[in-house]
Amino acid sequence: MSIDAVLSRIDDQLPEATDRLLELLRIPSISTDPAYAEHCQSAADWLVKDLQSLGIKAEKRPTPGHPMVVGHVEGPGPHLLFYGHYDVQPVDPLDLWESDPFDPQLEDTPNGRVIRGRGSSDDKGQLMTFVEACRAWKEVNGTLPCSITFFFEGEEESGSPSLTPFMEENADELRADLALICDTGLFQSKTPAIVTMLRGMLSEEFTITGPRVDLHSGFFGGLAMNPIRVMSKVLADLHDDKGRVTIPGFYDGIPELTDEVRQQWDGLGFDWQSFLGGVGLSKPAGESDRTPLEMIWSRPTAEVNGIWGGYTGDGFKTVLPAQAHAKISFRLVEGQDPLKLREAFRAFVQSRLPEDCSVDFKGHGASPASIMDNTDPAFEAARQALSDEWPEPAAFVGCGGSIPIAGHFGTILGMNAMLVGFGKDDDAIHSPNEKYDLESFHKGTRSWARILHRLTQDA
Amino acid sequence: MSIDAVLSRIDDQLPEATDRLLELLRIPSISTDPAYAEHCQSAADWLVKDLQSLGIKAEKRPTPGHPMVVGHVEGPGPHLLFYGHYDVQPVDPLDLWESDPFDPQLEDTPNGRVIRGRGSSDDKGQLMTFVEACRAWKEVNGTLPCSITFFFEGEEESGSPSLTPFMEENADELRADLALICDTGLFQSKTPAIVTMLRGMLSEEFTITGPRVDLHSGFFGGLAMNPIRVMSKVLADLHDDKGRVTIPGFYDGIPELTDEVRQQWDGLGFDWQSFLGGVGLSKPAGESDRTPLEMIWSRPTAEVNGIWGGYTGDGFKTVLPAQAHAKISFRLVEGQDPLKLREAFRAFVQSRLPEDCSVDFKGHGASPASIMDNTDPAFEAARQALSDEWPEPAAFVGCGGSIPIAGHFGTILGMNAMLVGFGKDDDAIHSPNEKYDLESFHKGTRSWARILHRLTQDA
Numbered sequence: 001m002s003i004d005a006v007l008s009r010i011d012d013q014l015p016e017a018t019d020r021l022l023e024l025l026r027i028p029s030i031s032t033d034p035a036y037a038e039h040c041q042s043a044a045d046w047l048v049k050d051l052q053s054l055g056i057k058a059e060k061r062p063t064p065g066h067p068m069v070v071g072h073v074e075g076p077g078p079h080l081l082f083y084g085h086y087d088v089q090p091v092d093p094l095d096l097w098e099s100d101p102f103d104p105q106l107e108d109t110p111n112g113r114v115i116r117g118r119g120s121s122d123d124k125g126q127l128m129t130f131v132e133a134c135r136a137w138k139e140v141n142g143t144l145p146c147s148i149t150f151f152f153e154g155e156e157e158s159g160s161p162s163l164t165p166f167m168e169e170n171a172d173e174l175r176a177d178l179a180l181i182c183d184t185g186l187f188q189s190k191t192p193a194i195v196t197m198l199r200g201m202l203s204e205e206f207t208i209t210g211p212r213v214d215l216h217s218g219f220f221g222g223l224a225m226n227p228i229r230v231m232s233k234v235l236a237d238l239h240d241d242k243g244r245v246t247i248p249g250f251y252d253g254i255p256e257l258t259d260e261v262r263q264q265w266d267g268l269g270f271d272w273q274s275f276l277g278g279v280g281l282s283k284p285a286g287e288s289d290r291t292p293l294e295m296i297w298s299r300p301t302a303e304v305n306g307i308w309g310g311y312t313g314d315g316f317k318t319v320l321p322a323q324a325h326a327k328i329s330f331r332l333v334e335g336q337d338p339l340k341l342r343e344a345f346r347a348f349v350q351s352r353l354p355e356d357c358s359v360d361f362k363g364h365g366a367s368p369a370s371i372m373d374n375t376d377p378a379f380e381a382a383r384q385a386l387s388d389e390w391p392e393p394a395a396f397v398g399c400g401g402s403i404p405i406a407g408h409f410g411t412i413l414g415m416n417a418m419l420v421g422f423g424k425d426d427d428a429i430h431s432p433n434e435k436y437d438l439e440s441f442h443k444g445t446r447s448w449a450r451i452l453h454r455l456t457q458d459a
Numbered sequence: 460m461s462i463d464a465v466l467s468r469i470d471d472q473l474p475e476a477t478d479r480l481l482e483l484l485r486i487p488s489i490s491t492d493p494a495y496a497e498h499c500q501s502a503a504d505w506l507v508k509d510l511q512s513l514g515i516k517a518e519k520r521p522t523p524g525h526p527m528v529v530g531h532v533e534g535p536g537p538h539l540l541f542y543g544h545y546d547v548q549p550v551d552p553l554d555l556w557e558s559d560p561f562d563p564q565l566e567d568t569p570n571g572r573v574i575r576g577r578g579s580s581d582d583k584g585q586l587m588t589f590v591e592a593c594r595a596w597k598e599v600n601g602t603l604p605c606s607i608t609f610f611f612e613g614e615e616e617s618g619s620p621s622l623t624p625f626m627e628e629n630a631d632e633l634r635a636d637l638a639l640i641c642d643t644g645l646f647q648s649k650t651p652a653i654v655t656m657l658r659g660m661l662s663e664e665f666t667i668t669g670p671r672v673d674l675h676s677g678f679f680g681g682l683a684m685n686p687i688r689v690m691s692k693v694l695a696d697l698h699d700d701k702g703r704v705t706i707p708g709f710y711d712g713i714p715e716l717t718d719e720v721r722q723q724w725d726g727l728g729f730d731w732q733s734f735l736g737g738v739g740l741s742k743p744a745g746e747s748d749r750t751p752l753e754m755i756w757s758r759p760t761a762e763v764n765g766i767w768g769g770y771t772g773d774g775f776k777t778v779l780p781a782q783a784h785a786k787i788s789f790r791l792v793e794g795q796d797p798l799k800l801r802e803a804f805r806a807f808v809q810s811r812l813p814e815d816c817s818v819d820f821k822g823h824g825a826s827p828a829s830i831m832d833n834t835d836p837a838f839e840a841a842r843q844a845l846s847d848e849w850p851e852p853a854a855f856v857g858c859g860g861s862i863p864i865a866g867h868f869g870t871i872l873g874m875n876a877m878l879v880g881f882g883k884d885d886d887a888i889h890s891p892n893e894k895y896d897l898e899s900f901h902k903g904t905r906s907w908a909r910i911l912h913r914l915t916q917d918a
Contacts, residue, residue: 199677203775212739218658218860221790222760223751224735225744229698229763236695239688276683280671281815285684292682301681304688305778306769311786316662316823318788319764327770329777331680356740364775401677 003453009136010445017132017445018106018115018438020050024086024124025104025117031066031087032158040066040154043086047152050131054138056150061170063162066154070173077146077456078378081176081415083405084127084183085156088119089430096432106438111426113438122429125436126182126421126444127152133448145456149176156183156405163405167412178378178416179409180451182444184399185423188271192386192394192447194379195419196372197297200332201402202341203305203364206349207325208234210357214310215320224320225356228309231324234352238302242288245302245330247348253335257298261396265293268395297398301331329364331400338366370407373416378455382418385450389443422447462912468595469904476591476904477565477574477897479509483545483583484563484576490525490546491617499525499613502545506611509590513597515609520629522621525613529632536605536915537837540635540874542864543586543642544615547578548889555891565897570885572897581888584895585641585880586611588903596908604915608635615642615864622864626871637837637875638868639910641903643858644882646727647734651845651853651906653838654878655831656756659791660861661800662764662823665808666784667693669816673769674779683779684815687768690783693811697761701747704761704789706807712794716757720855724752727854756857760790788823790859797825829866832875837914841877844909848902881906 010017029043030036044060044067051058051071058071066087091101099105104117115125131150138144151174155162167174187193210227211220240246257265272292276282286295295301309324311317330345332338342363349359372379374396386394399419409417422444428434469476488502489495503519503526510517510530517530525546550560558564563576574584590609597603610633614621626633646652669686670679699705716724731751735741745754754760768783770776789804791797801822808818831838833855845853858878868876881903887893 201677201777203777205775210740215738216860217760217762217764217788218660218790218858219755220738221762221788221859222745222754222758223731223743224738224740225742226762228766229694231766232691232694232697232763235688235691238691272682279674279679279683281669281683283684283813283815284682285813285815286681295681296678299681301676303676303680303685303777303779304691304769305676305776305780306771307687307690307783308767308771310763310765312765312767312784316664316786316788317764318660318662318762320762321764324766325771327775329676329680329775331677354742354744356742356744399677400680401675 003450005140006136006449007446009140010132010442010449013136014442017128018441021115021125021128021441022104024128025119026102028102029087029119029154030090031155032090037066040087044069044152044154047086051150054135058150063166065162068154068166069150069152071150073144073148075144075146075148078178079147079149079176080455081149081151081174081179082130083151083153083179083181084130085123085153086127087154087157088124089122089157091118091432093432098433101434111437114435115438115441116433116435118434120434120436121423121427121440122434123156123183125441126423129422129441129444130180130182130448132445133452136445137449137452145452147176149174160404164408164412167408171413175413176415178376178418181403181406181417181419182421183403184419184421185425185427187268187395187397189424189426191268191392192390193397194374194382194386194394195399196374196379196396197334197398198370198403198406199300199400200336200338200367200369200407201329202332202338202366203327203329204342204345205325205327205362205364207323207360208353208357209323209360211320211322214322217318217320220320225354226320227324227357228321230352230354230357231307231309231326234349235304235326237352243286245300247302247341247344249344250300250341254300254333255335257294264396265291268293268397293398296400298333300333300336302328304328331402333369334371336369338368342366367402367404367407370403370410372406372418376416379418381454382420382451385454386420386447389447389450420447420451462909464599465595465908466905468599469591469901469908472595473901476587477900480574480584480587480900481563483587484578485561487561488546488578488613489549490614491549496525499546503528503611503613506545510609513594517609520625522625524621527613527621527625528609528611530609532603532607534603534605534607537637538606538608538635539914540608540610540633540638541589542610542612542638542640543589544582544612545586546613546616547583548581548616550577550891552891557892560893566894573894574897574900575892575894577893579893579895580882580886580899581893582615582642584900585882585903588881588900589639589641589907591904592907592911595904596911604911606635608633619863623867623871626867630872634872635874637835637877640862640865640876640878641880642862643878643880644884644886646854646856647730648883648885650727650851651849652856653833653841653845653853654858655833655838655855656793656857657829657862657865658759658859659795659797659826659828659866660788661791661797661825662786662788663801663804664784664786664821664823666782666819667812667816668782668819670779670781673781676777676779679779684813685779686783686816687780689811689813689816690766690768690785693808694763694785696811702745704759706761706800706803708803709759709800713759713792714794716753723855724750727752727856752857755859757792759792759795761787763787790861792828793830795828797827801825826861826863826866829862829869831865831877835875838877840913841879841910844913845879845906848906848909879906879910
């Protein structure tokens with residue numbers, strides 16, 4: 001069987017596929033705002049209907065939050081599961097949008113044609129690349145090439161509260177040979193990429209209390225302990241002068257990159273000068289003996305995300321405050337146990353408190369890193385498929401962010417997951433004027449057709 | 460001439476004197492809020508009229524802000540100037556007041572009778588102790604004992620913007636042999652005190668900028684410099700592990716206490732355990748080789764008064780922020796030049812910035828310490844007068860706060876200033892439910908009569 005007819009069909013049907021995406025984009029399925037709950041239902045309904053039009057047995061499945069969409073189709077060969085999410089980020093500040101976020105438009109830009117609108121890239125546009133690939137395949141061949149489970153979530157942008165319970169309750173139904181996830185991007189906006197490692201995250205909020213009440217810095221200054229001084233010391237101590245995190249045991253159990261991965265990453269030619277230069281920086285700030293790619297993909301971090309205490313308004317107030325507060329998160333890598341590190345961090349803070357200060361901790365999220373098994377031949381097959389489609393050969397890459405779903409497939413369903421996506425760095429996801437390149441949509445659809453072909457031909 | 464008749468007159472007239480104070484307290488002369496400007500005028504008018512009733516040539520003098528009240532009376536002997544302020548602090552949070560802040564009441568408490576209301580202690584009640592002493596003196600003797608200039612300000616609680624221009628423009632008129640200031644308190648609420656050293660203050664606000672925009676801590680964390688990390692390092696470096704400020708040259712030129720002052724302070728029996736214990740602390744946090752009184756009176760400090768950066772709302776946001784901000788103030792002592800230290804502090808911060816970070820400074824106030832010349836025989840005379848009135852002998856004390864007017868008398872008018880006041884630590888100045896002990900008002904008035912007596916008899 002040749003893939004060419006499917007690819008031609010995708011090319012021919014691009015206008016109709018784009019229209020379908022525009023229709024989905026018009027549904028304002030903002031998951032975090034209860035006022036849009038009905039629209040989340042509508043987006044799920046739309047997807048159910050669209051999958052059914054491909055002959056897929058699909059239905060909307062209730063959760064305590066927004067519904068899941070689950071669809072199944074049987075076929076020969078391997079059983080794949082495809083995951084995407086139909087909910088979108090809020091749109092404020094609305095006045096920074098140059099067009100209505102929910103009246104998506106095709107727009108010509110100096111970098112080519114784009115689909116402008118909320119969710120165009122994250123994740124409706126990406127999700128539909130897979131659906132459109134299946135549609136073209138079906139139209140050309142009459143059936144799909146293998147068993148596929150479609151699994152769409154409506155709470156990804158609001159913390160996925162229903163996701164793991166749903167996966168646990170429906171484990172047998174959802175289990176497949178491999179999960180495909182389309183929620184990532186091209187490497188440096190041009191190299192097709194398969195993400196094989198995602199960092200985990202541990203986040204903590206804490207308050208250091210010194211005096212019982214705010215004090216006058218004239219009457220008490222010099223005699224009373226200032227909790228901002230203590231907080232500064234704690235946070236300053238978190239990194240040594242080589243950029244290493246100093247929490248005891250922080251790096252224990254972290255494997256070194258294999259020579260193979262190291263060579264591959266070196267070959268990517270990561271232009272860290274441009275990456276940093278784009279945000280006004282020039283020097284890597286992490287561990288001084290690590291490469292920039294290691295710093296963001298395979299090495300853990302400690303970042304203060306917020307700090308506050310004392311008087312922060314206009315003018316001046318000579319207060320010696322009672323409390324200082326900080327929010328801190330750690331990006332975690334293979335070998336690190338979030339709960340063990342939470343304890344280690346808390347002990348680190350406790351050990352730096354003078355007798356007169358106390359600390360309260362509030363734990364936020366804790367998820368380990370996800371490492372995909374790219375020795376699975378499906379990864380090499382997909383890499384070849386992507387390399388066939390794009391001008392640059394595809395790469396196995398890391399991702400500094402955290403996409404917990406990838407880990408859930410492993411821990412809850414015992415499945416490997418493969419992350420492939422076609423977003424670009426300038427897509428402005430989570431920001432005003434989000435867009436998705438028409439090229440990403442078109443070549444993304446073609447990429448999935450090629451991946452389906454490679455995965456089922458080789459099987 | 461005996462002082463006894465004047466003291467008796469003060470005792471007899473206490474109810475009438477209290478009524479006059481209550482009348483003044485009913486005028487809500489909040490200087491910082493433009494909505495109360497008219498009431499500041501009313502308070503000034505009230506004082507002009509009251510001074511005139513004593514035969515003093517008094518008038519309201521305009522400034523770009525709230526008016527000054529200036530009054531003169533001629534007599535034999537030394538020429539004294541008395542300073543006080545008729546403006547008061549705002550009253551919010553109003554719901555924490557147990558009575559109307561501007562409907563002052565006499566109230567019996569377990570610690571005696573108090574005058575409850577905004578300004579009762581700071582500074583209308585204190586100001587009126589001097590006026591009432593003059594009234595009793597005049598009523599008994601027909602004249603006042605010496606030349607006196609009355610100088611009342613209406614902007615002390617809002618930064619005194621008109622004060623130094625007014626002093627400069629009216630220097631010849633205001634110049635006297637000695638300034639008396641009644642805006643301080645009893646030492647540890649029981650020992651009458653003459654403040655002979657006040658700390659100065661230098662305050663700075665600064666912003667450290669790293670990346671051009673807020674970044675995603677997953678995509679950039681570990682590679683991009685976080686300005687909160689830089690800020691923490693700068694602030695942590697400000698003190699060494701012995702509590703000393705590490706800014707180069709910070710302690711240069713600061714004299715050691717003379718043996719005489721040290722012995723005198725040792726003799727005060729400062730109960731620092733109670734002082735700290737009252738605010739929930741137990742350990743002096745300043746320079747480890749200094750006594751608690753030195754820490755708050757004669758040694759300089761560096762205190763962070765406010766810090767903020769990144770996400771400080773509810774929940775969590777994994778931002779790597781573009782900026783971190785802090786407000787910091789230094790209490791300064793004899794020998795320290797605020798402007799030189801401003802430069803030294805800025806250089807200290809600059810030298811700690813990584814290449815990718817920049818800093819913006821915003822200078823706030825800068826005033827040197829004020830050291831009163833207590834070799835002036837007037838100080839020993841006043842000390843004896845106070846010792847005659849109170850159960851404990853009076854002491855020369857320091858004050859960790861900053862009262863810039865004391866310094867202005869020296870720098871602008873070439874005069875020495877003497878600070879005597881009768882406030883107690885629990886007066887709740889600047890807070891809800893401010894009060895002034897009736898004993899402070901009564902014995903304060905008697906104290907000024909005794910001081911006037913000692914200063915003019917000895918002259």
